[in-house]
Amino acid sequence: MILDLNDLGRNAKEASYDLAIAATTEKNYALESMAKALLNNKQEIIDENKKDLNLAIEKGTSKAMLDRLSLNEDRIEDMAKGLMKLIALDDPIGEVVEMWKRPNGIKIGKQRVPMGVIGIIYEARPNVTCDAAGLCLKTGNAVILRGGSEAINSNKAIVKVLKEAVKESGLPEFSIQLVEDTSRETATKMMKLNEYIDVLIPRGGAGLIQAVVKNATVPVIETGVGNCHIYVDEICDFEMAKNIIVNSKTSRPAVCNAAEKMLINENIANEFLPIIIKALREKEVEVRGDEKVKSIISDIIPATEEDWGKEYSDYIIAAKVVKDINEAITHINKYGTGHSEAIVTDSYKNSQKFLNKIDAAAVYVNASTRFTDGGEFGFGAEIGISTQKLHARGPMGLKELTTTKYIIYGNGQIR
Structure with a gap:
């Protein structure tokens, strides 16, 4: 039986x-238990994922997007490892981050607590x-998941396995729930489920994220559109620059931390552009300039x-020659x-200017943008x-x- 959103909301609350x-x-x-359940049910999940892949291929889905959708034994094992890594991390819930005493003797503290019910609306990455x-489970939050129609069979299989593991472990079965109706109307209703959902987090392309930001009455944490740039400075190691750009663009081109643009200093453009464009074309990347x-x-x-403003999420990158770091x-x-x-540079002065003046969540010196990732940052x-x-x-x-x-401790104070 497919539960409606209000049922899911009540269960989650x-x-x-x-x-x-x-x-x-x-x-x-x-x-x-969740990690073990994933490993014990690998084949069932892969079989359901194949249904999604076959439908996506019939629709002419791009190679990069198929990669996002695809699951295999290694990826399921990585999912299980990710859950195990969370076990090793400190539990933030209950931490008193600060406490102070007022002149009247009252002690006031600030304590970390769960948000409550978190809604996630996302696309083709099971x-x-x-x-x-x-x-969400590690932080004591119930979660309502709403994936895209392109991954519905995969998501149903994964959530089934995870819910059973949670229930058998003694925690509430409805800690994890999936919205199985993938219609746009249901997604819009979820964005307005203020009675039950405390915060909504969209993950996906620009269209999805903007739809959530514009339509939601539930508080939203905006994520993920990645029009990421790599600026190659006039003083740099060409081999390093080439490797960073190729990795940033081609290791997984459909993810949000993949490079979409490269800016080349005009003083090295004649020498460096033939090198990097040859390397990108060898990886079947279309270069626009x-x-x-x-x-x-x-x-x-x-x-x-x-x-210049487009997130390709594909084997495409655009290149621009700039006068200097200021134009970049x-x-x-x-x-x-x-x-x-x-930025790729051997100049400390330019690296610091770039770090200080670029307005972004993550700013790199001489490293691939692909490291903007919770696992790579040590968050599990x-x-x-x-x-x-x-x-x-x-x-x-x-x-x-x-x-x-x-949290406030007193011993009879009145105001």
Whole structure:
């Protein structure tokens, strides 16, 4: 039976009360059970994932998007490992982050507590289902998951396995729930489920995120559109620059931390552009360029104004020749999405200028943008990459899924 949103909401709210007071040992036992259940049911999950993949192939889905959707034994094992890593991390719930005493003797403290019920609306990455479930459970939050129609069979299989493991571990079965109706109407209703959902986190492309931001009455943490740039400075190691760009673009081109633009200092453009474009083309990346790039590489596809603000999520990158670091910074702050930006340079002065002046959640010196990830940052996993500035920014780990409340100790004081 498919439950409607109000039923899911009521179930989640009830589960959240028990989860909020669950001991760390109880939550860790549930996470271990979830990890084992994934491994014990690998084939069932892969079989359901194949149904989604076959439908996606019939629709002509791009190679990069198929990669996002695909599950295999290694990826399921990685999902299980991600849950196990959460066990080793400190539980933030109950932490008193500060406490002070007032002149009247009252003691006031600030304590970390769960948010309550978290809603996640996301697209074609079924691994998000597991990551979100694990992070929310560790932080004592109930979660309502609403994945895209393209991954519905995979998500149903994963959630079934995880729910059974949680129930058997002794925590509420409805700690994790999936919205099985993937219609747009249901998603819109979920965005307005203020009675039950405390915060909504969208993960996906620009269209999904903006739809949630514009339509939701539930508080939203905006995540993830990644129009990420790499600026290659005039003083740099060409081999390093080439490797960073190729990795940032091609290791997983459909994820939000993949590079979409490269800006090349004009003093090295004649020498470096042929090197990097050859390397990208060897990886079957389509390169688009401005007029200065085209004057150096004549067969380049011309870039349009639309290209500079576009997140391709595909084997495409646009290149621009800039006068200096100042023009690069101005361009990035104009067209970037506040996600991840990188400079490749041997100049300490320029690296610091870039770090200080770029307005983004993650700013890199001489490293791939692909490291903007909860696992890579040591958070175990992430619920998303926040590109906003309130409450959370960058990869959202355990602490970002908590709020605080004041706890006050007195001994009879009255005002």
